[in-house]
Amino acid sequence: MTNRKETLRGxxxxxxxxxxxxxxxxxxxxxxxxxxxxxxxxxxxxxxxFFEVLGGIGLLIPGVSRAAAWGLILLYIAVFPANINMAVNQIKLEGIPDSPILPWARLPLQAVLIAWAWWYTRPSDKARQASIINE
Incomplete structure (x- = not known):
């Protein structure tokens, strides 16, 4: 499980x-x-x-990875109104298929992202954690 968890962290x-x-x-x-x-x-x-980049990098730094995961959870919650706006107002974006279902399908994805980030709020085995630095 640890290898898969750390691959998914990356x-x-x-x-x-x-x-x-x-x-x-x-x-x-x-x-x-x-x-x-x-x-x-x-x-x-x-x-x-900025906070997406910071959170992504933070997930790979053992000393701050748990805080980064919590930050990403807050970010996913903060940007959720934009996803709702896109679905409710049927905002079309270039490069994204023109489907009335697709913006609505994105909404549950936010819960998946929150759960995924939450997985990294738990202590990790620092010796096995995917990292961009050695502590």
Whole structure:
């Protein structure tokens, strides 16, 4: 189980870094789904991107990985309104198939991401933990 858990830690970490970088390199789709009631959509996209990168990297640093996992959980909760906005208002994004079901299918994915990050809030065997540094 530990090897699979640590492989999946790496998958989540790399995924978060990639998505976070996309917030900076291609912010328009992310800005488009920010609910209109929130101020400064571009700034919010950059802030969430920053914390996605930080959380992804943090998952791979044993001394802060548990805090990073909790931070990612909070981030997934914070960005959930954008996913709801996308589904409710049927916001179409370039490069994503035009399906009325797809935005709604994304909503439960947030629970999966929360559960995945929560898995790393538990103590890990630091000798076996996927890491980018040696402690």
């Amino acid at each position: 998958v989540l970490a790399v995924s978060m870094v990639i998505v976070g970088v996309l917030h900076f390199s291609v912010p328009t789709p992310f800005v488009k789904i920010v609910p209109a009631v929130l101020p400064a959509p571009l700034a919010l996209v950059y802030i969430s991107g």
